[in-house]
Amino acid sequence: AQSVTQLGSHVSVSEGALVLLRCNYSSSVPPYLFWYVQYPNQGLQLLLKYTSAATLVKGINGFEAEFKKSETSFHLTKPSAHMRDAAEYFCAVSDSNYQLIWGAGTKLIIKP
């Protein structure tokens, strides 16, 4: 069965610093992988997705993620954090029934 693990329920970085949010998955089929962001009191917005094309995926708001099959990882990065990046980030994998299996989420805290 597919599963997603997000390491760190909270990640705190200083404004301008590198953001790294970790996501590891298990999947018995070639995975479709997604990163979503949720700002307080809002719905989820797609940041980026991996669908077996390029392994380095660029998304919105300066985020990108690299698919590493050997490590079963799909970590999310951003070179320079902004205050507006403070939010909850969810990694998800599409299972064999094409439903999304979600990670527990990582809250990104930006220190001024």
Add this chain to the structure above:
Amino acid sequence: DTEVTQTPKHLVMGMTNKKSLKCEQHMGHRAMYWYKQKAKKPPELMFVYSYEKLSINESVPSRFSPECPNSSLLNLHLHALQPEDSALYLCASSQGLAGVEQFFGPGTRLTVL
């Protein structure tokens, strides 16, 4: 139009009330979803409609009743809810089911007294 809209934004209801949540999309998507999200948790899938037919019901109690009147609309009828049903209810849509992204609405914040 790349938006999923949901009404109402907030809803407070008693345990004996009947209410409905509404969701609408005009992206031509043929799959629509209801999720329940508790605070600090990921969304939990409740129902999936594909081509206006219910394709997945994740063992949701019968006090939640989904309806898909047409390809653009999705309703969730609520009756005799419990306080533990208080949550953010999210609607989503996607072009199909296979490995495509889901577009989420802003959600309805439901409080059951």
